[in-house]
Amino acid sequence: xxxxxxxxxxxxxxxxxxxxxxxxxxxxxxxxxxxxxxxxxxxxxxxxxxxxxxxxxxxxxxxxxxxxxxxxxxxxxxxxxxxxxxxxxxxxxxxxxxxxxxxxxxxxxxxxxxxxxxxxxxxxxxxxxxxxxxxxxxxxxxxxxxxxxxxxxxxxxxxxxxxxxxxxxxxxxxxxxxxxxxxxxxxxxxxxxxxxxxxxxxxxxxxxxxxxxxxxxxxxxxxxxxxxxxxxxxxxxxxxxxxxxxxxxxxxxxxxxxxxxxxxxxxxxxxxxxxxxxxxxxxxxxxxxxxxxxxxxxxxxxxxxxxxxxxxxxxxxxxxxxxxxxxxxxxxxxxxxxxxxxxxxxxxxxxxxxxxxxxxxxxxxxxxxxxxxxxxxxxxxxxxxxxxxxxxxxxxxxxxxxxxxxxxxxxxxxxxxxxxxxxxxxxxxxxxxxxxxxxxxxxxxxxxxxxxxxxxxxxxxxxxxxxxxxxxxxxxxxxxxxxxxxxxxxxxxxxxxxxxxxxxxxxxxxxxxxxxxxxxxxxxxxxxxxxxxxxxxxxxxxxxxxxxxxxxxxxxxxxxxxxxxxxxxxxxxxxxxxxxxxxxxxxxxxxxxxxxxxxxxxxxxxxxxxxxxxxxxxx
Numbered sequence: 001x002x003x004x005x006x007x008x009x010x011x012x013x014x015x016x017x018x019x020x021x022x023x024x025x026x027x028x029x030x031x032x033x034x035x036x037x038x039x040x041x042x043x044x045x046x047x048x049x050x051x052x053x054x055x056x057x058x059x060x061x062x063x064x065x066x067x068x069x070x071x072x073x074x075x076x077x078x079x080x081x082x083x084x085x086x087x088x089x090x091x092x093x094x095x096x097x098x099x100x101x102x103x104x105x106x107x108x109x110x111x112x113x114x115x116x117x118x119x120x121x122x123x124x125x126x127x128x129x130x131x132x133x134x135x136x137x138x139x140x141x142x143x144x145x146x147x148x149x150x151x152x153x154x155x156x157x158x159x160x161x162x163x164x165x166x167x168x169x170x171x172x173x174x175x176x177x178x179x180x181x182x183x184x185x186x187x188x189x190x191x192x193x194x195x196x197x198x199x200x201x202x203x204x205x206x207x208x209x210x211x212x213x214x215x216x217x218x219x220x221x222x223x224x225x226x227x228x229x230x231x232x233x234x235x236x237x238x239x240x241x242x243x244x245x246x247x248x249x250x251x252x253x254x255x256x257x258x259x260x261x262x263x264x265x266x267x268x269x270x271x272x273x274x275x276x277x278x279x280x281x282x283x284x285x286x287x288x289x290x291x292x293x294x295x296x297x298x299x300x301x302x303x304x305x306x307x308x309x310x311x312x313x314x315x316x317x318x319x320x321x322x323x324x325x326x327x328x329x330x331x332x333x334x335x336x337x338x339x340x341x342x343x344x345x346x347x348x349x350x351x352x353x354x355x356x357x358x359x360x361x362x363x364x365x366x367x368x369x370x371x372x373x374x375x376x377x378x379x380x381x382x383x384x385x386x387x388x389x390x391x392x393x394x395x396x397x398x399x400x401x402x403x404x405x406x407x408x409x410x411x412x413x414x415x416x417x418x419x420x421x422x423x424x425x426x427x428x429x430x431x432x433x434x435x436x437x438x439x440x441x442x443x444x445x446x447x448x449x450x451x452x453x454x455x456x457x458x459x460x461x462x463x464x465x466x467x468x469x470x471x472x473x474x475x476x477x478x479x480x481x482x483x484x485x486x487x488x489x490x491x492x493x494x495x496x497x498x499x500x501x502x503x504x505x506x507x508x509x510x511x512x513x514x515x516x517x518x519x520x521x522x523x524x525x526x527x528x529x530x531x532x533x534x535x536x537x538x539x540x541x542x543x544x545x546x547x548x549x550x551x552x553x554x555x556x557x558x559x560x561x562x563x564x565x566x567x568x569x570x571x572x573x574x575x576x577x578x579x580x581x582x583x584x585x586x587x588x589x590x591x592x593x594x595x596x597x598x599x600x601x602x603x604x605x606x607x608x609x610x611x612x613x614x615x616x617x618x619x
Contacts (some may be wrong), residue, residue: 333611
């Protein structure tokens with residue numbers, strides 16, 4: 001950046017022309033004027049001007065505002081003095097928001113009046129091209145928005161149609177009525193007024209007002225078309241390659257809102273198109289880069305009088321993610337026939353990379369897959385089993401499955417039947433609540449389950465590039481509280497992402513933080529090796545769930561390990577239940593949730609099977 005130097009040169013060596021040593025010199029006036037200019041002290045400048053115009057302060061203020069100047073300095077150069085007149089060269093350095101420095105070379109014309117040197121000021125003092133009644137206009141241009149990339153550098157976005165609403169002067173009949181029309185009123189007011197002025201100056205030109213989505217255009221079309229002077233151009237704005245990615249992960253872009261403009265500030269303006277949701281919003285500045293600008297002088301009639309400078313835009317940087325389009329499409333297709341709210345998360349177990357995130361329906365504004373806080377039901381028995389195995393139990397440890405069990409006066413029942421069991425492995429396969437409650441209250445204390453959950457990072461907020469719920473497993477406040485937590489009820493809450501990461505950790509034997517955006521904090525997080533006994537025993541028990549337990553006969557392919565869950569929530573008799581299934585096959589771990597979906601096995605098993613079959617065909 002150029003040094004911010006206010007007029008401080010000694011003029012003796014630069015002075016030429018007439019005048020004896022006793023004649024007053026203009027140096028002091030130039031010095032004072034430029035110093036006051038740098039301070040934006042319009043009143044002090046005004047006192048140094050011969051015949052100052054009434055709008056002097058307004059013109060100077062508007063110039064700096066129009067140029068979006070954040071800081072300015074004024075440097076005096078050579079001064080030439082004649083008989084009663086003088087001219088000082090001036091270098092103006094304007095720091096433009098989001099662009100950098102723009103240097104203007106202008107002149108101060110001075111006259112000697114009653115023994116004083118005064119400035120003969122005009123708008124041309126600011127810039128030689130600025131005439132009376134004219135003003136600066138800064139046109140902003142952006143480079144093509146950087147891509148959001150998935151696994152293998154595959155682009156996760158494509159182009160979607162947009163409509164530019166504009167004006168054509170020769171068709172405008174009633175400007176005031178046009179500007180007040182509700183359909184046009186959605187545009188920034190300044191954009192409407194500027195377009196009307198420009199349309200009058202150039203009646204055959206297309207003057208853009210604002211840009212809207214194709215869907216919004218179709219909504220407004222009945223009220224836009226009857227307005228004489230409105231014209232339309234189609235363009236393209238990018239969108240995610242799948243509806244699921246568009247809704248919550250990649251997100252979308254659109255015209256900037258007033259709130260976004262306030263938050264982003266310069267160099268954004270009312271015509272900017274910015275990320276509205278998902279990664280497009282979170283990484284807006286990285287993806288958009290820095291805009292270029294063209295500085296023009298526009299006359300009172302709206303016509304361009306001069307183009308003063310052009311700054312090229314600086315492209316943004318691509319955003320690398322772990323999303324695999326093949327896995328994402330398989331997950332979206334697996335949920336396509338579900339008529340209730342549902343979520344699916346798939347993870348590469350060996351790395352912790354998130355491959356697919358789906359929250360259906362896509363029009364639902366809440367991301368259940370990442371932000372949802374749901375009781376996990378019996379899928380939490382993987383964590384209860386982790387605590388039990390860590391305490392010395394094994395799959396062969398004795399267990400029974402009565403139809404009910406009473407803890408501290410609270411009666412607990414089984415959700416999916418009362419099949420006879422003899423050990424922990426069978427209790428896990430049949431998802432017997434009473435068996436797990438009996439084992440937990442006998443072998444665990446109030447801190448056991450929070451500690452076991454922490455080994456899977458449940459309770460820690462993910463930092464993977466998108467906001468996500470990290471789960472909650474509070475310490476048990478009573479035996480009944482411990483009993484409820486042991487079966488994934490009570491105060492235990494998780495997201496589908498949390499449980500997909502649990503499945504991934506069991507698959508690989510190593511707990512990892514979820515990784516989505518390259519370079520995000522969780523991309524460098526530490527890993528934690530689960531105990532060998534925990535991994536081996538859970539593999540055995542999750543295989544039994546598919547072979548003979550609650551996920552049997554649901555279509556899951558060979559090599560799949562799973563745990564089902566049926567989680568009660570709310571009130572009712574019986575209360576509604578969410579259907580859960582977590583599992584892994586090969587290096588792919590996953591979690592499926594269907595809200596108010598009933599039992600986990602029969603509801604989610606076919607969904608997971610459809611997903612895995614699609615991946616198998618894709619390979």
